[in-house]
Every structure is written in C-alpha cells, then in structure tokens.
Amino acid sequence: MNQENEKYNKVINILKNSKPRLESTEDIQNEVIKRITSIHPFVSAFTGFLDFLFSWVYIGWVRRSLIAASVALVAIFVYQQGVILKRIDFLSRQTIVIGKENISDQTDQVEKILMNYKNEVRKLPLRTVTISEKQMNELIESVNELQLKYKDLEKLIEDDPEIKKLIEKKLNEINRTKI
Amino acid sequence: MNKKSIMLVVSLMLLFTVSCNDPETIVTNFVHPDGSITRKIEMRSIEGDTQKRFNKSDIQVPLDSSWKVKDSCEVDEKGDTIYVRRAEKLFKNIEEINQAYSADSGSNKSISRKVAFKKSFKWFNTEFRFSERVDKRLSFGYPVKNFLNNEELRYFYSPEVLQNNNTDGPDSVKYRTLRDSIKFKTDKWTAKNMVSEWIGEFSRLTSSKASSDMSLKALKSREDEFAGLILKEDKGLDSLWKNGIILREFIGEQNALKYKTEADSALSIVTNKIFANFENYSVRIVMPGKLIGTNGFIDSTKKMIWPVTSDYFISEPYEMWAESKTPNSWAWIVSGIFLLFVLSGVVIRVIKKD
Numbered sequence: 002m003n004q005e006n007e008k009y010n011k012v013i014n015i016l017k018n019s020k021p022r023l024e025s026t027e028d029i030q031n032e033v034i035k036r037i038t039s040i041h042p043f044v045s046a047f048t049g050f051l052d053f054l055f056s057w058v059y060i061g062w063v064r065r066s067l068i069a070a071s072v073a074l075v076a077i078f079v080y081q082q083g084v085i086l087k088r089i090d091f092l093s094r095q096t097i098v099i100g101k102e103n104i105s106d107q108t109d110q111v112e113k114i115l116m117n118y119k120n121e122v123r124k125l126p127l128r129t130v131t132i133s134e135k136q137m138n139e140l141i142e143s144v145n146e147l148q149l150k151y152k153d154l155e156k157l158i159e160d161d162p163e164i165k166k167l168i169e170k171k172l173n174e175i176n177r178t179k180i
Numbered sequence: 181m182n183k184k185s186i187m188l189v190v191s192l193m194l195l196f197t198v199s200c201n202d203p204e205t206i207v208t209n210f211v212h213p214d215g216s217i218t219r220k221i222e223m224r225s226i227e228g229d230t231q232k233r234f235n236k237s238d239i240q241v242p243l244d245s246s247w248k249v250k251d252s253c254e255v256d257e258k259g260d261t262i263y264v265r266r267a268e269k270l271f272k273n274i275e276e277i278n279q280a281y282s283a284d285s286g287s288n289k290s291i292s293r294k295v296a297f298k299k300s301f302k303w304f305n306t307e308f309r310f311s312e313r314v315d316k317r318l319s320f321g322y323p324v325k326n327f328l329n330n331e332e333l334r335y336f337y338s339p340e341v342l343q344n345n346n347t348d349g350p351d352s353v354k355y356r357t358l359r360d361s362i363k364f365k366t367d368k369w370t371a372k373n374m375v376s377e378w379i380g381e382f383s384r385l386t387s388s389k390a391s392s393d394m395s396l397k398a399l400k401s402r403e404d405e406f407a408g409l410i411l412k413e414d415k416g417l418d419s420l421w422k423n424g425i426i427l428r429e430f431i432g433e434q435n436a437l438k439y440k441t442e443a444d445s446a447l448s449i450v451t452n453k454i455f456a457n458f459e460n461y462s463v464r465i466v467m468p469g470k471l472i473g474t475n476g477f478i479d480s481t482k483k484m485i486w487p488v489t490s491d492y493f494i495s496e497p498y499e500m501w502a503e504s505k506t507p508n509s510w511a512w513i514v515s516g517i518f519l520l521f522v523l524s525g526v527v528i529r530v531i532k533k534d
Binding site: 051055057058059064067068070071074075077078081082085088089091092095155159165166169172173175 | 228230251252253261302303304305470471472473474477478505515518519522523524525526528529
C-alpha cells in the first residue's frame with residue numbers, strides 16, 4: 002500500500018509541476034471575461050433593479066408603513082363601495098312615478114320612431130321585408146328635410162304675426178270641431 | 181279661523197290660481213361635473229290668447245331674454261291643442277341661478293329659493309350633491325312631520341300624478357282613506373301654524389307694552405285651545421274676529437280692547453305668509469354619473485322629480501336634493517399598482533427569509 006501511495010504522490014507532483022504551455026494567457030483571460038459579461042448583463046441589471054425597487058422590504062418602518070397604507074386603502078375601498086351599494090339598493094326600492102312628467106322633444110321622438118321602425122324591419126324575416134336599406138335611408142333623409150322645412154315654416158310663422166294669428170284661429174276651429 | 185273659513189280662503193286661493201293663466205311648468209336641472217348647470221324649462225298652456233299665454237308674471241321660475249326659447253303647438257292624447265314653450269340656458273355655476281332667483285319677477289318672486297352644488301373628491305370616486313331649497317314662510321310654525329306618520333308624509337310629498345294613480349288604482353279605498361286622513365290632519369296643522377305664528381307676531385308687536393299674562397309663554401300655553409276653537413267653531417271667522425270674540429276669549433276683555441290694532445296687524449301678517457302667492461311647478465334633476473341618493477321621486481324616464489307646492493314650505497324649508505358619483509379610473513389603477521407593489525415586496529421578503 003505504501004508503495005502505491007508513493008507512486009500516486011509522485012504522479013501528482015509531476016502533474017503539478019508540468020503546467021501546460023499557454024501562448025497567450027492574456028487573450029484567454031480577456032475572452033473568458035468577455036463571455037461571462039455577455040451572458041449575464043441583463044439578468045444582473047434586472048436583479049439589481051429589483052433589489053433597488055424592493056430594498057424597502059429590509060427597512061422595518063418603511064415595510065410596516067406601506068403595509069398599513071395598503072390595508073387602509075383596502076378598508077376605504079370596501080367601506081366606500083359598501084355604503085354606495087347600500088344606498089343604491091335603497092334607491093332601487095323607491096317608488097317610480099309613471100305619468101306625464103316626461104319632457105318630450107319632438108325631434109327626439111321622430112328619431113326614436115324611425116329607429117324603432119328600422120329595428121323592427123331588421124327583425125322581420127327576409128321574405129316579408131318590403132323596404133330596402135336604400136329606401137329606409139331615403140325616408141330618413143326625407144324626414145330630416147321635412148324637419149328643416151318645418152323649422153323654416155315655424156320661423157316664417159313666428160316672424161309674421163298675421164300668419165301666426167291665422168294659423169292659431171284655424172287650429173282653434175279644428176279643436177272646436179273635434180269637441 | 182275655523183275650518184270652513186280656512187276652506188273658503190283656500191278655495192279662493194285655488195280659484196285665483198286657476199284664474200291666473202299660469203302654465204304647467206317643469207324645470208329640469210342637468211348638473212355637469214364642473215358645476216355648470218343646464219336648465220330646461222317646459223311650460224304647457226291651453227291658453228289660446230297669445231298675449232295671455234306664457235306671460236312673464238305668470239311663470240313660476242326666472243326666465244328672461246338670455247334663454248334660448250322655442251315655442252311649439254302640440255296635440256295631447258285627448259286631442260286637445262297644447263301650446264308648449266321650451267327654454268334652455270347654461271348657467272356657469274350655481275351663483276348665476278341664485279342671482280336669477282333673487283332678481284325673479286315671476287309669479288313666485290315672493291318666495292326665497294336657492295340652489296347649492298358640492299363636489300367631493302373621495303379617492304376612488306368623486307361625489308356630487310345638488311340641492312334646491314325653498315325657504316320656509318313661517319317663523320313660528322310646526323313641522324308637518326309632527327302631525328303625519330311616515331306613510332302619510334310619503335303621500336303628502338308625492339307628485340300629483342302618483343296621488344291620482346293611487347286613488348284611482350287597485351288600492352283606491354286605502355289611498356282615499358289615507359288622503360282623507362291627511363286632509364284632516366293637515367287642516368289641524370294649518371290651524372295650529374296660524375295660531376302659533378299669530379302668537380309669535382303678536383308677542384313681537386306687543387313685547388314692550390304687554391303684561392305678564394300676555395307673555396309669549398302664557399299665550400303659547402293656550403295655543404291648542406285656540407287652534408281647537410278655530411277648527412270646531414261653525415260661525416264665520418271674519419265675524420268672530422271683527423266682533424272681537426276670539427280675541428276676548430284668548431287675551432281677556434281689557435287686553436283685547438287695548439291691543440286690537442296689534443292683533444289685527446299680526447293676523448294680517450300671518451294671513452299674508454300662509455296664503456302667499458305661489459304657483460305650483462315641478463323640479464327635475466339629472467345628475468352626472470350614477471345616482472346614489474335622493475329625497476325625490478323617480479319618474480318613468482329614471483329622472484328625479486319633485487312637486488313644488490306651497491304646503492311644503494309653510495313651516496319648514498323644502499329641500500330637493502340628489503347625490504351621485506363618478507368613479508376615478510386613474511385612482512383605481514394607481515391603487516391597484518400600489519397594492520401589487522406592496523404585496524410583491526412582502527412575498528419577496530418571505531421568500532428571502534426562508
């Protein structure tokens with residue numbers, strides 16, 4: 002065994018003393034450094050950024066303050082939403098007045114009627130459609146034109162008291178006839 | 181004043197109201213987040229005469245030449261011709277509306293009205309509050325809630341159309357009983373308000389000269405008795421008052437003779453206050469964002485509506501208010517990012533500790 006050990010030590014010593022012959026050690030050193038830096042630059046920067054961003058977790062009072070602020074924020078949110086939901090729920094149980102209190106606007110009404118009509122046409126089966134999109138658009142254009150003319154007429158009547166008086170008289174007559 | 185006299189005066193007032201060509205008016209306030217308000221007024225009249233129709237002095241709310249006005253003639257469901265005037269104006273802030281109210285020359289100029297707007301930043305939401313307040317007319321009156329229960333109060337303050345729907349609807353018997361009960365109680369309330377106000381005014385007029393038996397406290401102690409006398413007495417109030425019977429009964433013969441002038445003046449002030457000229461109308465408010473609270477009624481178009489009638493602000497101010505909120509999206513995002521940041525920090529700390 003002792004002989005074997007001696008042989009082993011001799012071999013090791015020979016290997017230790019016989020270093021490889023490197024022609025340009027400086028180049029190898031540079032190449033190694035270059036490769037190392039080219040592989041991990043992003044990872045190290047990102048880790049550094051994260052470490053910087055979350056450095057507060059190691060400062061006790063900052064950590065506690067931020068956690069307290071988060072809890073307060075959540076509590077405020079829950080409280081506010083709770084109050085609002087409760088109030089909305091109370092509102093939904095309030096009486097709804099169905100009556101004549103609607104402010105009606107003639108222009109809006111015409112548009113609503115047209116829209117409803119247009120929707121109704123779309124809902125109908127294909128074979129029952131008797132009006133095309135083009136015709137519908139023409140109808141809308143006609144109504145718009147009519148409205149403009151109506152406004153002009155209204156202005157004309159407003160500007161001329163005699164015509165206004167005459168129309169009111171006629172309207173009253175029609176009204177009386179109805180009664 | 182006895183019940184019949186009250187009824188007579190009220191009837192005369194109603195007759196006066198009807199005889200005035202006051203249009204049926206709805207005022208809609210479109211409240212904008214920056215505090216500006218678009219006011220729209222819709223007036224409906226059946227008056228055929230152009231001169232009489234929409235007379236400035238008959239209009240319930242301030243309306244002048246600065247408004248954009250549009251007149252039209254419409255036919256209602258019954259086939260009747262109705263003349264409609266629609267007016268619109270953008271007010272930069274509530275002060276402009278309040279100025280218009282203070283300079284009002286319409287039919288309700290004697291009533292003090294004010295609007296208020298409040299915007300509160302509450303991080304996740306911004307809340308808005310808009311209110312319109314009509315000041316009370318009496319200084320010594322009693323609140324109507326002392327006389328009516330909650331159900332009666334709700335009915336009392338409800339729009340006419342809802343009252344009519346109820347009394348003509350499936351539970352008509354219940355609502356007619358409720359209506360009668362309210363009428364009985366409000367007559368009592370009116371009588372008590374009159375007496376209380378008269379006592380207050382009379383005490384004020386005689387404060388420097390009156391003896392201890394005519395002090396405010398002494399007169400107040402007999403208030404119920406006096407109000408009861410008014411309600412129960414069958415004879416006409418005018419003759420009872422003119423003959424000095426009521427006053428003699430209340431403050432004694434000597435004082436009645438001595439303070440007749442003050443008593444008459446006090447009665448005149450009270451009558452003017454209780455039966456002040458006022459033409460009813462309706463107010464609607466459209467708030468920005470989502471509605472979260474109101475003391476008004478919600479109509480079929482999901483807009484809030486309040487009737488404004490003279491009974492509502494006799495003894496206490498009448499406030500119509502609405503509150504709404506709009507979410508602050510940026511605050512939600514900032515809060516979310518902050519919570520995520522703190523949570524991540526805590527997780528990193530736990531991992532590194534292990």
